[in-house]
Amino acid sequence: MSTKIAPSILSANFSILKEEIEDVIQGGADYIHIDVMDGHFVPNITFGPVVLSSIRPLTDATLDVHLMIEEPDRYIQEFADAGADIITVHVEACRHLHRTIHLIKEAGVKPGVVMNPATPVEMIKPILKDVELVLFMTVNPGFGGQVFIPEVLEKVQQAVKWREELGLAFEIEVDGGVNEMTAKQCIDAGVDVLVAGSAIFNEQDRQGAIDKIRNHE
Numbered sequence: 347m348s349t350k351i352a353p354s355i356l357s358a359n360f361s362i363l364k365e366e367i368e369d370v371i372q373g374g375a376d377y378i379h380i381d382v383m384d385g386h387f388v389p390n391i392t393f394g395p396v397v398l399s400s401i402r403p404l405t406d407a408t409l410d411v412h413l414m415i416e417e418p419d420r421y422i423q424e425f426a427d428a429g430a431d432i433i434t435v436h437v438e439a440c441r442h443l444h445r446t447i448h449l450i451k452e453a454g455v456k457p458g459v460v461m462n463p464a465t466p467v468e469m470i471k472p473i474l475k476d477v478e479l480v481l482f483m484t485v486n487p488g489f490g491g492q493v494f495i496p497e498v499l500e501k502v503q504q505a506v507k508w509r510e511e512l513g514l515a516f517e518i519e520v521d522g523g524v525n526e527m528t529a530k531q532c533i534d535a536g537v538d539v540l541v542a543g544s545a546i547f548n549e550q551d552r553q554g555a556i557d558k559i560r561n562h563e
């Protein structure tokens with residue numbers, strides 16, 4: 347199956363967000379990646395469930411919500427009600443990761459787990475059977491336009507192995523610094539979903555940008 351592309355609206359023009367989302371959907375995006383930042387877990391603030399609920403009616407595409415917030419349990423139901431299809435929480439932000447993942451499931455949303463570049467991959471092994479998405483940050487979270495950290499791909503390879511050994515079916519996604527140059531290494535390592543913000547929204551031709559990332563050769 348071909349690699350899925352998830353444009354991150356963090357790099358979109360927010361004054362015309364509807365057009366920006368329609369443009370990438372038209373260009374072949376599979377998911378819309380929505381970066382929620384609280385100014386505590388990461389040194390940046392973006393938006394919350396109110397903005398998500400105005401995006402929801404624009405598309406049937408999967409809304410992939412990446413929560414970069416402390417104590418995400420407090421907001422799971424609100425993001426579920428606002429229309430998230432996937433909610434991904436940081437292993438570093440959850441005091442009781444298993445409980446948080448189950449709260450997401452109980453809210454009727456697909457649960458995902460994400461880790462920062464310096465977090466050991468072993469942290470997520472006990473939760474793999476409960477998640478539908480494993481996201482590896484290939485930059486330190488907080489901002490778009492940063493440089494890809496290739497060492498993270500060793501963690502991707504380990505997750506691919508565990509998925510096989512345990513007979514599981516979660517998707518593997520990477521986020522940060524993905525562009526037409528770095529996409530090949532990610533796909534070779536076994537990534538299923540590529541998040542890309544600046545490499546798509548900084549280009550005029552969004553379809554062209556998506557195609558270049560997906561068909562990296």
Ligand SMILES: O=C(CO)[C@@H](O)[C@H](O)COP(=O)(O)O
Nearest residue numbers: 354487488490491523543544
């Ligand atoms: O979660 C984040 C950043 O914390 C990302 O989703 C960025 O939005 C990716 O941006 P690029 O690195 O692709 O520009």
Ligand SMILES: [Fe+2]
Nearest residue numbers: 354381412521
């Ligand atoms: Fe993200």
